[in-house]
Amino acid sequence: MGMALLEVRDLSVVFRRRGEEPTIAVDNISFDVEPGQTVGLVGESGCGKSVTSLAIMGLLPSRGAEVSGSVTFEGEQLLGLSQRQLDERRGRDLGMVFQDPLSSLNPVVPIGLQITEVLERHRRMSRKEAKVEGEHLLNRVGIPDPNRRLDEYPHQLSGGMRQRALIAIALACRPRLLIADEPTTALDVTIQAQILSLLSELVSGTDTALIMITHDLGVVAGLCDEVNVMYGGRIVERAQRHALFAEPRHPYTHGLLASIPRLDAPRGEKLVPIRGSVVDNIAWSRGCAFAPRCPNQLEQCWSDPPELVEDRGGMLRCHNPVEVAPLAAEGTR
C-alpha cells in the first residue's frame, strides 16, 4: 500500500473524571486514509466517531481526555505536538467541517472575514488578495453573488449556504485531509443531497482525502470508498462500499441496513429495528459489546471478546457473522 496519508494506529481516548469510572470513548482503533480516498466512519450516537475526529485534529481538552496510540500524517506524528505546532497544520493540511453550520460560524463576524482570516494566516495573503480568493472560493462552493455575501453575517444566510460557507473556509487552504463530522445532519433533506454532491465534487479528482463521519448509511452509499463501522468505541467491520452494502457481515451492520426503508422493498413491509439501545452494552473486556442486542449471539460472545480479523477482503470483529445476505441490491437511495 505504500505510506498512507493518515495512519491511525491503536488510537484510544479515555475520559477520566474525579470520583467516576473512566469512560473509554475510543478503544484501540486503527485505520488508514490514502490520498484522494474517501473513508467513512459510521455508527450510532456515542460510538466514538466524533471523538476520533477530534483526537486526530488534536482538539480534545488537554485535561480530562487521555489520548494514546499514534496518528501519523504524512509520516509525522501528530499526537504529542504542541497546540502551537498543531495550529500550523490545522486549517492548512487538515480541515474540518462541523455538524451545525450556524453555531460553527462566529455570529458577530462577517463571512468574508472568517474566510480571509484563514487565508492570511496560512497562505500569507494580503487582505486584498484574500478577499479576491474568498470571493472565488464562495463562488466555487455554489454561493451566488459572492461579493455581497462576503460582507454578510451568518444569520443572514440560509442553512445550506452556511454549510457551503463552512466548506469553503475548510477548503480555503487546499488541505490534504478534510474531516466532515456529520456535515448534513442539521440540514433539510434536499439541502443534504446538494451538500453531499458538493463535497464529493470538491474532493474527487484532487489529492484531498475525506473522512466522512456519519450515522447515515445513505451518505456512505453515495460518497465513501471504504467504510469503517464503529460500535462501542471499536471498529467492528471494515469493507469496501460495495461489499458492505451487498454483503454486510457484522450483525450490527446488517441491522443498520435492515432498519433503513428501501424504495424497492414490497409495500407494507415493516422495518426491522435493532433491539435495545447503547446503554445495554457490555464492556469489550468481558465479551462483545454488541452481544446483548445481537440476534446472532452465541454463548461465546458473552465471555470471549472477538478480535478484528481479515474477512473476505475486509476486516471483521465477530464470532458469528451473518452468512446469507438477504439484501439483494446494493445501495439504499
Next chain:
Amino acid sequence: MTSSRATKIDRLASVAARGPEFEVGPDGQGSPNGHDAGVSLAVSAWRRLRRNPVFIVGAVMIGLFVLLAVLAPFIAPHDPALRLLEDQVSRANNEIPPPQDGYPLGGDQYGRDLFSRMLLGSQQTLLVAALATVIGLGGGLVLGTLAGAFGGWVDSVVMRIVDVLLSIPSLLLAVSIGALFAEQSQFTVILAVAIVQIPIFARLLRGTMLSVRESDHVLAAKALGVKRRAIVFRHILPNSLGPVIVQSTLVLAIAVLDAAALSFLGLGAADDSTPEWGQMLGNAQDFFDSQPHLAFWPAGCIIVVALGFTLVGESMREALDPRQRR
C-alpha cells in the same frame, strides 16, 4: 390592543404571501428578503426596546438630563460661584434668600443662586457617572479578558482578587479608596467609584467568556489553526460583550448614587464653587429643619437621573435576554 392585533395579522399575511420558499438557499435566490429572514440580536433587541414604555420613559429622562448638562452654561441665569444674595443671608436667624425675581429657587446658605447651581450640577454628575463607568468598564475588560482568555492560574489569581474586592461593601470600599488620597477632588471621587465597579465587570465578562470559549464556533476556529490571540479577540471577546454593555448602563445609575454619597460624606472636591448635587445635599443637611427645599432639589435630581439610567438598563437587559425573545 386592536392595533397590535392588526399588525400581527398583517405580518401573518405577508409571511403567507411570501410562501414556503422562505429559506431557499443554493438555487441562487437566497431568502427573498435576506435582511429580514434572520434578525440579529442587536436589531431584534432594538425593535423590542422601541416598543417598551419603560425604556422610553427612562430614555426621555436621561435625554433631558444630558440636554440640560450640555445647555447649562447658556441657560443658567447667574454664575453659580458668585455670592450674589449674600446680604440676605443671616446665619444667626437661619435665614436664606427666598425665591425672588431672577432667582426662581432662591439662594443657598452662601447667597449663591440655587437654580444656576442645580443646572450646572448636572454637568458634574454626568461627568462623574460617565468617567467612572468608562474607567470601571476598562479595568473590568482588562482583568476579565485576562482571566477568561488564559484560564488556569491567571484566572485563579485574578478571580481571588475580585472576590476580595467584592467581599467589601461597595460604598465602604469607595469611601476607603477616596480617603486614601491626600487631597480630595472630583477626580478621586471618579476613581473611587470606578475601582468599585472593576471587579463586577471583570467577573461578568470572565463568566461569559468561559461559556463562549466552549462554543462550537470557537472549536471551529481552533480547527482552522487560528492563532490564540485572534481566537480571543475576534471570536471570544466580541461574543461576550452583551451582558457587559447592559451592566454598564446599570452602573451609570450606581455611579450617580455612589458619587453623590461620597460628596455627601465630604470626600468630594474641597472647593465647592463648582456645584455638585451630592455636595449640595451634604451642605444642606445643616438646614434640613428650617430649609428643607435646599435638600429637596438636589436629592430629587439625583433620584430622577439614577432612576432614568436604571430603567434604561433594566429594559436593555430584558431586551437582550435570549429567553425573553418571542
